[in-house]
Amino acid sequence: MLRQPPHHLLACPTCQADTNNGFTPEQQNCTACGQQFFDLQGMPCWFDVGLAQQQLWESLYALAIKSGQNNLERNRQRNLSDMLPSSVKRIHNMDAVNNSIVEAMDVLLNDMGLNKTVHPEFANYDPSRMLQYFELLLRDWAWDGAQHQAESENARELERISAAHKAIDKPLGDTWVIGAGAGRLSADIHHHLKPSHTIALDTNPVLISCAHRLVAQQKPWQLPEIHPGPQLGIPLTKVWPMNAPSYTNMDTWYAVAGNAWRPPLKQHSFDTLITPWFMDVNGREVRDLIGQVQKYLKPGGVWINTGPLLYGPDITDMHRYSHEEIIELLEVAGFEVIYQNKVQSPYLDTPLSEEKRIEQIWTFAAVAPSEFPPTYADINPPAWIVLPHLPIPTNQTFNTHGNPVLEHLVAQVNGTTCINDIADIMRPNLGEDKNPLEVVRGAFLEYLLK
Ligand SMILES: C[S@@+](CC[C@H](N)C(=O)[O-])C[C@H]1O[C@@H](n2cnc3c(N)ncnc32)[C@H](O)[C@@H]1O
Incomplete structure (x- = not known):
């Protein structure tokens, strides 16, 4: 069954027609522009390019599995005759776990009903980006079980959002989590902070399918991990069971596959927008994100941002804004920044390693202007x-x-x-x-x- 968010939050990602003007979520099409969309196991996959996205994903899926199998085959050809028996054992174990990772990805996407087919127009695409955020799957849904609650990155992230929410002091209402990844934070927010609806949107088929499978379908999965560097007294590999905690009230939480820049969502319809670890890695610059947030928030709506500023390589020096500049940009846009917090926190802290990566996490909550257009700040240029x-x-x-x-x-x-x-x-x-x-x-x- 299609798990579609309520009509008042939806619009065609291609032409922006809302559900009164041509976008028909039940039929997954838009009569205003003629675009056709698709779902995977009831998860809306509503991109502005319509069914071309399905063909892209089918191709990436087929290419990723093929590339994984080719790597395994190459490994099998290795000459191990000069290796110690214990080294050979380790190498065979790693090969077996790598094989299980390929199989786990195959299970996930096959169960979602995606065909494994290379379409000629996408035959030269690089499938590796699909696995770019592999560790987020484990961080979100596996490692907590092997950690003390105080070490859980998921629990800390929820605490940061809860503190910002407390400062806002009003219900979250209809909430869009942009770049929701594997979905854990969006689901924790939905369970604990009780927004009326939560849309967890991401463009990555592996991450958002995992979110939909574990939370909406409540279907467990398992994913092996290999830690690349040996750690004394800690195994190199582990197969992790992947389950969602026992959530309640999740029928108003929706995993949606889509593009944050052309979402299947209605402008000025959200009470809250949340951007976790998204501001610096979304392919565009911060000023564009401020514009997009303002476009989808209701007047007076709240933007909660959390994460570091580790801009991706596609962002030029010119657009690597400091925290202070971002606050100034928000003010120019008419936002009122009502909360800020900075902490150091471990990132992707796997139980398979005693080494830690620490990041500086900046959280803010800002209220959009209640009138649009906002008053103009006296700045130069305007x-x-x-x-x-x-x-x-x-x-x-x-x-x-x-x-x-x-x-x-x-x-x-x-x-x-x-x-x-x-x-x-x-x-x-x-x-x-x-x-x-x-x-x-x-x-x-x-x-x-x-
Ligand atoms: C650093 S990850 C953070 C994921 C998640 N918020 C978390 O904290 O674990 C950035 C996420 O943004 C997603 N993303 C990047 N550009 C996007 C876009 N244009 N539309 C939707 N999602 C996007 C990526 O697929 C990825 O899941």
Whole structure:
């Protein structure tokens, strides 16, 4: 049965039609734009590209299993004749566990009903990204059982969110956890802090399928782990049983596969947005995330962010904002930051190792402006240039220099349009190599505001 979130939170990820205007979750299609979507074992997989996402996943699944089997086959060809019998035993054990990992992935995705088929258009894709966050599966659903409660990263993460929630002092309401990964935090929040609905959204098929399987389907799984570095007195490998704790009230928690930048969700419909360990690794820069959060929160809604700032390699130096800059950006966007906390916490602290990685975790809660547009901070350049999702005010004077293109740009300004909207209008007229946002921003900065 399709586990679809309530209609008031949903919209077509392709054209943004809501359920009154063409998006039909029950049929998994949109009559407004003609897009067709799919589910896996009742988990909505609603991407803006529709069924192409299913073909992509089927291809990645087939390629990942093939690559795992090829590696195992290569290992079997190794010459171990100069190795000690104890070394040979270790190597064979590692091969067997690697084989079990491939089998476990196969079980997970096969049970979700995904076909293992390489579609020609995706034949050259790299499947390794699917396993990029492998340890999160174990951290979320396995290691707690072998740890003292005080060592549980999951318990600490819930405590951080609970403290931010306490500072907000109002119910979480309809909540979207963006980049929910393997789903543990979203499920713990749902069980303990009782939002009315929780949407746990992630784009990674392995992570979100695991969340759906353990929480919604309550179907156990098992996953082996190999620790790459030997530790004295600790086994190198272990097969972990994977179970969700006994949660209650989970019929209003939903795992949804989707893209945070084009989600199947309705704008301005959420009371709370939570971004755990997402701000620095979502493929875009922080200002875009602020815009996206503001777009999906109700006026006066709450954003809770937690995690480090360890920007991915795709983020240039220019966009590696400091904590202070992010707070300033939030204020420019009209948010009121009501809570901040900083702690050092172990990260991916497996019981198979006595070495620890410690990260600095920054948590904040910020309240979105209750009116949109917010008041404009007196900054230079103007707020709507710095944050291109903010409406361009109509009382602004523009100098078009008699240029028809610049006049066309200014004609779009009506008090609600923003630089992002104008960039979307200009997109079809610009070459592939041009970034519409930069072109439009540049036109305002270099000509219209001079
Ligand atoms: C560092 S992990 C954190 C996962 C989880 N929040 C946690 O704390 O364990 C970042 C997550 O963001 C997800 N992600 C990145 N970009 C995304 C996007 N555009 N849409 C949805 N999820 C995304 C990744 O798949 C990954 O699960």
